[in-house]
Amino acid sequence: ETGVTQSPTHLIKTRGQQVTLRCSSQSGHNTVSWYQQALGQGPQFIFQYYREEENGRGNFPPRFSGLQFPNYSSELNVNALELDDSALYLCASSTRTEGTGELFFGEGSRLTVL
């Protein structure tokens, strides 16, 4: 089965710019979640998409937004970038079947904001 793939793997932006990160979910998975992992910390939940609708959001401002497409792939958009947005952004796919709640993670997109 195809795993979770993310692009780009690394990118550098400057403060105030906008960025789009992409994620292809694992085959058969209909739910995509995004996490932010700052250096030396555990991942923090940004939001989740299920059937193209946002299905829960963590403590992140509205300049973090997302999309899910009919093929279940997803984008994370961040506007007005700040220095603190520098982090590894992880995408994870899963199904919504009870008892199968594990997330399958991609390798992440490392964003550096200068």
Next chain:
Amino acid sequence: AQSVTQPDIHITVSEGASLELRCNYSYGATPYLFWYVQSPGQGLQLLLKYFSGDTLVQGIKGFEAEFKRSQSSFNLRKPSVHWSDAAEYFCAVGSWAAGNKLTFGGGTRVLVKP
């Protein structure tokens, strides 16, 4: 609010010695519990998971974990550590009722001495 605490930020262990990583959680609903491992620059790989049933869970790479509801703990163990086990380990909690959104601990970095 849910939370996960990993009390040990760093652990150094000799190759061949046993390893135990601690995890305590606070969660209102019946939790799903997970241990993930992250090698430098990589995404997260699932080691094992607990949903229900037997409280001693076996995972990949020779790891096991024990769920103790009375102590709100889910400690990870390995009887004999290999140099390739050097990585960062994250405990996470979630639930199907919460749409499988995970809350992660801050991680424990494991260093393996030859």
